[in-house]
Amino acid sequence: MAKCGGCGQFIAASAGIRCSKCTGCYHRACVGVPAAATPAPGWLCPGCKAKLPKTDNSATPVKSAAADFTETNSPPTDTTASLDLAREIRSFREELSTLRAEIRDMRQETADFRAAIGGCNERMDEVEHRVTNLEQRFEARDPSPYDHLEETIADLKLQLNERDQDLLLNDVIVSGIPESKAENPAHLIKTVSLKLGIALDDRDIVNVERLGMVRRNFVTTASQGDITERPRPRVIAVRLSRRAVREQLIRAARVRRGLTTADLDLPGQPRGVYVNENLTRSNARLFRTTREAAQRQKFKYVWTKEGRIYVRKEDGVSALRVRSEADIRKIFFGDGPV
Structure with a gap:
């Protein structure tokens, strides 16, 4: 198999034409010879024709080709069309292979996505099932164990509060005494006790202090049409050595309820001075709520004794003890038996 002298590709001897001078083999399309045409005897290739002595312009390769064949602008031969078609088919096959690979990857990704969605759906179904079971169990539950637990917690809170209150059985709270930087709380308490008819000495007083932060609360008073603010004095907590x-x-203090700051020779407008039991924070809040409810329901007596809160609607009626807000609802609003 020889190579074409024009394009350099291999060519079968039966598919090409040979030059009668250099015996070179050429594709018909490369030298412009139609496939159906028969070359003249002694056909020369364009290179050999160019080497012939020039006699006139008809010896040039283009002219000789035009002289030998009448078809100057012949259409592409079958071989050229076959080559172009083969190239296009090969390119189409490559693109098709690439497209198949991409489609295969997309199918795999779609399958993975469906599997992930399926797993999520299964987990969601499981969660919904568990929530439904919990709701059914909660709706069908027996409330008695939970109610018993709540009652137990409430009883424990009451016991802790009563224990804290027992620790304050030797304490009193004195309120209404104005504050000053140079004050002596112990001397003030002794003065208050003398005005009440009780003589206290240093051995009777274990500790005296004001409770709360300085200038924490303010009250508004009107004086000659002007509104002024002054700090509410903090209460004085006194711990005594004996109950x-x-x-x-x-x-x-309960016998002499009209004690004021004027009786103690303190400067400023006279204001009441009160001596009460020292209650825990919980009992103090409960006592305030009890007094408000008793005022609304026209109860005549509300008092404390040894840290316990009692109420009596009128004279001749037995006193009732208030231990919690539930007791307030029962006593004043008839919410259950007392």
Whole structure:
């Protein structure tokens, strides 16, 4: 198999034409010879024709080709069309292979996505099933164990509160005494006790201090049409060494309810001075709520004794103890038996 002298590709001897001078083999399309045409005897290739002596312009390769064949602009031969078609088919096959690979990847990704969605749906179904079971169990549950637990917690809170209150059985609270930087709380308490008819000495007082932050609360007063603000004095907490002294001081304060700052020779507008039991924060809040409810329901007496809160609607009626807000609802609003 020889190579074409024009394009350099291999060519079968039967598919090409040979030059009668250089015996070179050429594709018919490369030298412009139609496939159906028969070359003249002694056909020369364009290279050999160019080497012939020039006699006139008809010896040039283009002219000789035009002289030998009448078809100057012949259409592409079957071989050229076959080559172009083969190239297009090969390119189409490559593109088709690439497209198939991409489609295969897309199918795999779609399958993975469907599997992930299926797993999510299964988990969601499981969660919904568990939530439904919990709702059914909650709706069908027996409330008695939970109610018993709540009652137990409430009883424990009451016990802790009563224990904290027992620790304050030797304490009293004195309110209404104005504050000053140079004050002596112990001297003020002794003065208050003397005005109440109880003589206290240093051995009777364990500790005296004001409770709360300085200038924490303010009250508004009107003076000659002008509104001014002054700090509400903090209460004084007193711990006594004996409970008997504490009871005497509280009884004396309840007998003499009109004690004011003027009786103590303190400067400023006269204001009431009160001596009460020292209650825990929970009992103090409960006592305030009880007094408000008793005022609305026209109860005549509300008092504390040894940290316990009692109410009585009128004279001749037995006193009732208030231990929690539930007791307030029962006593004042008839919410269940007392």
